[in-house]
Amino acid sequence: MGAHQDIQQKVVDELYTIFGDSDRPVTFQDTLQMKYLERCIMETLRMYPPVPIISRQIKENVKLASRDLTLPIGATIIIATFKIHRNEDTFPNPEVFNPDNFLPEKSASRHYYAYVPFSAGPRSCVGRKYAMLKLKIILSTILRNFKINSNLSEKDWKLQADIILKRTDGFKLSLEPRKSLAKSAA
Numbered sequence: 001m002g003a004h005q006d007i008q009q010k011v012v013d014e015l016y017t018i019f020g021d022s023d024r025p026v027t028f029q030d031t032l033q034m035k036y037l038e039r040c041i042m043e044t045l046r047m048y049p050p051v052p053i054i055s056r057q058i059k060e061n062v063k064l065a066s067r068d069l070t071l072p073i074g075a076t077i078i079i080a081t082f083k084i085h086r087n088e089d090t091f092p093n094p095e096v097f098n099p100d101n102f103l104p105e106k107s108a109s110r111h112y113y114a115y116v117p118f119s120a121g122p123r124s125c126v127g128r129k130y131a132m133l134k135l136k137i138i139l140s141t142i143l144r145n146f147k148i149n150s151n152l153s154e155k156d157w158k159l160q161a162d163i164i165l166k167r168t169d170g171f172k173l174s175l176e177p178r179k180s181l182a183k184s185a186a
């Protein structure tokens with residue numbers, strides 16, 4: 001949000017349509033209306049998946065549907081979420097932060113496994129819905145009260161993929177109190 005002020009402004013506009021100038025706490029019903037903020041969160045999880053790789057040891061031979069190749073029993077395979085999410089066949093201009101990648105019509109035409117920040121299948125993340133809900137509550141509360149500023153652009157970020165993807169340079173942000181959401185909304 002700090003690196004994309006135009007996008008932050010769109011989130012603030014959406015929050016104003018939901019909350020007006022009220023400082024009431026956020027409700028579950030409110031979170032259902034945060035469509036643009038949800039797209040921003042999904043786009044963040046696309047470009048910066050907190051779990052950048054998933055590995056599995058294969059318990060039986062697996063014949064790939066995509067080509068004439070069989071993965072042998074016992075092999076360890078790596079699913080590189082970070083790379084899958086930056087495949088330009090599925091996400092045009094993959095290096096550009098674009099929440100509209102998750103407009104319903106765009107998501108509908110994409111392969112089911114082209115976007116897997118929470119993994120997929122029976123061992124996928126059990127906290128997915130809770131995480132999305134919590135992120136909406138936390139981010140909307142911060143953005144209703146503060147403008148997020150950053151002097152760095154995305155290309156300056158230094159990423160490191162351990163078990164969790166992180167920024168080695170930390171999060172260099174400043175928060176500027178908003179006097180009112182009404183004055184902040186465009």
Ligand code: HEM
Binds near residue numbers: 117118119122130
């Ligand atoms: C943005 C936040 C989150 C992301 C991106 C995320 C992502 C993932 C991924 C990719 C996996 C599969 C890992 C693997 O198989 O190697 C996973 C598994 C899991 N996650 Fe999350 N997670 C998030 C938040 C949470 C939260 C908030 C909880 C709990 C409240 C949670 C609980 C779990 C559990 C228990 C598993 C293991 C499921 C299993 O093996 O059957 N996650 N998560």
